[in-house]
Amino acid sequence: MKGISYRRYGGPEVLEYGELPDPKVGPDQVLVEVRAAAVNPVDWKCREGALEPVLDAVFPVVPGWDVSGVVVRPGPAVTEFAPGDEVIGYVREDFLSRGTCAEYVAAPVRTLARKPRTLSFEEAAGLPLAGLTAYQVLVKALEVRRGETVLVHAAAGGVGSLAVQIAAHLGARVLGTAGEANHDYVRSLGGEPVTYGEGLAERVRGLAPEGVDAVFDTVGGDTLKVSAHLLAPEGRLASITDPEVREYGGRYVFVRPDADDLTRLSEWADQGVVAVHVQRTFPLDRTADAHRLNQEGHTRGKIVVTVDRGSGEGRSQSRP
Structure with missing residues (x-):
């Protein structure tokens, strides 16, 4: 699969776009075809090594904790989702490695909820974290x-x-x-x-x-x-x-993944209680530019990276 990764801490220049190993899907995980991944301040702080005292990095690290996408395959212990379900997730684990700025992510089921029907994939990606x-x-x-x-x-x-x-x-x-x-x-x-x-x-x-x-x-x-x-x-x-x-x-307060809380937010989005404003989107191969813009501050709403599902450059020919 195609994705973004970094092999050492540093500035946006350490982010590389290229081929990455396809994710393995554990018993309690869900393979998600990524449609969009929001960029948050914690992403570039992780990239710079600011969270190194509390989170081990297993390089290469794929950045990103927010995701919206479509279920490809649930793990054998997962009963909550089926192929084709549209989902959102705050896919944070207790180490840095398997992020969401890639074509696919194997997300722990505890991090996922159903995507709000009324939000686009880009808007929905900005909701979880x-x-x-x-x-x-x-x-x-x-x-x-x-x-x-x-x-x-x-x-x-x-x-x-x-x-x-x-x-x-x-x-x-x-x-x-x-x-x-x-x-x-x-x-x-x-x-x-x-x-x-x-x-x-x-x-x-x-x-x-x-x-x-x-x-x-x-x-x-x-x-x-x-x-x-x-x-x-x-x-x-x-x-x-x-x-x-x-x-x-x-x-x-350090936010934690919670499927029930995320489900409530998804329901509120469909009820019109909360809306997500997307200031700007970037294609996956320009994730470094998305990091730079987020790091400048003064963002109105969210900055989002999108994954092109069309043919041509930027799309893997195989599916995990």
Whole structure:
């Protein structure tokens, strides 16, 4: 099969496009024909070696944890899916090697759910990691309730945009930090935009004089420190980027694969509760360019890599 891989840590230049071994399908795995794979900040952080202290890399590493595609063959212990089923997945294992930026991936069944019918493959690929992150922070870590005020940082980004929609669906008032160019976008998601940068604390206090009930931090550093002082009494704080959140009595959250949570998100997508905005797509052989764009930051929604299923360059002639 064709795919992207890297044989050492480094910048986007270490990503190679070429022939890779066909995946082996274990008893609890599902062979998925990849249609699209979203690019997330964690992908280039893994590529640079930032997660080396916690995740072993078995080189060559195929990057990518998000996927949408079609089931080719379920493993012998799998009863949940059949050939031809359209699925999405947050295909993270406890080591780096078998990612989703390839024509096929053998995904553990615990990482998969049925694809939303109303989303394209490109949109659906952007749902798993970002959607699960938003869901697990808001529902499980912060336990957001109807009538509360929630502050979501980087509200126009991949995680933030879904967090705004989910928090609004939970009945919360949502304040979302974003650049002025994205204020209308944040409003369209159901949030009240707040310009980030100097003076953020004063702007938030102007909208919520008694403090906010919960803060979803996606930035860390100084933003986290400011956020801790914006909480109302008994307010809750969670961060997905900065473990120092614990020093402020908050929770550090690293998203985990969960088929039930992902199924709920898929159902919400079909119900119109959440939508995925795709800023730009790249063909598989230009994954390095997708990494570069994601690494620049200021993304509105998701950046997605697509796999061409037509004839010609970029398509393997055999099927695993």
